Amino acid sequence: MIEVKNVHKYFGTNHVLNDVSAVLEDGKCNLIIGRSGSGKTVLMKCLVGLFTPEQGEILYDGRQFSKGTAAEKKKIRQDIGMVFQGGALFDSINCEENIAFPLKMFTNMSRAEIKERVNYCMDRVNLVNANKLFPSEISGGMKKRVAIARAIALKPKYLFFDEPNSGLDPQTSIVIDELIAEITKEINATTIINTHDMNSVFEMGEKIIYIYKGEKNWEGHYSEIAKSENKELIDFIFASSLLKRVQGTF
Numbered sequence: 466m467i468e469v470k471n472v473h474k475y476f477g478t479n480h481v482l483n484d485v486s487a488v489l490e491d492g493k494c495n496l497i498i499g500r501s502g503s504g505k506t507v508l509m510k511c512l513v514g515l516f517t518p519e520q521g522e523i524l525y526d527g528r529q530f531s532k533g534t535a536a537e538k539k540k541i542r543q544d545i546g547m548v549f550q551g552g553a554l555f556d557s558i559n560c561e562e563n564i565a566f567p568l569k570m571f572t573n574m575s576r577a578e579i580k581e582r583v584n585y586c587m588d589r590v591n592l593v594n595a596n597k598l599f600p601s602e603i604s605g606g607m608k609k610r611v612a613i614a615r616a617i618a619l620k621p622k623y624l625f626f627d628e629p630n631s632g633l634d635p636q637t638s639i640v641i642d643e644l645i646a647e648i649t650k651e652i653n654a655t656t657i658i659n660t661h662d663m664n665s666v667f668e669m670g671e672k673i674i675y676i677y678k679g680e681k682n683w684e685g686h687y688s689e690i691a692k693s694e695n696k697e698l699i700d701f702i703f704a705s706s707l708l709k710r711v712q713g714t715f
């Protein structure tokens with residue numbers, strides 16, 4: 466469980482996160498939704514320690530993170546796997562080297578152990594015959610699989626995905642969502658996903674946190690959206706769904 470307590474983040478005079486509190490639950494896909502520029506990526510970067518909130522605190526299973534010592538933060542970071550928007554693979558090394566990277570960087574595993582773990586992770590995300598291919602040689606969906614394999618290499622307890630479906634076609638998006646949901650259950654991870662994909666909201670939104678202009682405006686299960694009287698939330702869901710329908714993908 467990750468607890469976010471009264472977090473504020475500023476960039477100069479821009480108050481980007483305003484008193485955000487939320488609980489992100491174990492074994493679930495926790496979705497952070499909201500329109501572009503609402504603060505989702507900044508919140509995720511605060512959660513993983515790439516940004517430090519000016520006020521408030523973040524706790525990982527009761528362990529202090531944002532206000533923790535460097536050593537405490539480092540220990541928690543070892544339990545975090547993250548897939549950045551766009552995948553962020555290293556283009557100059559092949560798929561298996563991309564997945565091996567964190568293992569070489571953060572463990573003392575032998576070459577044989579690394580090879581075994583890399584192959585396990587590639588199998589787990591259903592990547593076949595891709596070991597020696599370079600990112601430029603594979604499709605967008607395969608890149609996401611490599612990024613997910615790399616994120617799970619160190620057996621994280623906490624998994625973060627920033628817009629995992631960006632740039633993917635609707636069918637591939639569904640497959641990637643299902644893969645993320647399966648892995649979450651399998652390793653009982655606390656998974657946090659930033660998305661504005663309405664398919665994801667209705668397929669995997671066990672816990673949804675709606676961010677509106679830097680504030681947590683609503684929180685709940687996707688089945689509660691329909692009976693919600695929250696105008697901003699309904700407008701957002703409706704506009705996003707309509708856009709998808711116009712595009713012929715919803």
Ligand SMILES: Nc1ncnc2c1ncn2[C@@H]1O[C@H](COP(=O)(O)OP(=O)(O)O)[C@@H](O)[C@H]1O
Nearest residue numbers: 476479481499500501502503504505506507508
């Ligand atoms: N590194 C940064 N420096 C200054 N402002 C930033 C930075 N990152 C994000 N912002 C600002 O924070 C706000 C929220 O951005 P972001 O979290 O990226 O939105 P979202 O992910 O919901 O689309 C925006 O106004 C953006 O311009």
Ligand SMILES: [Mg+2]
Nearest residue numbers: 505506507659
């Ligand atoms: Mg973003």
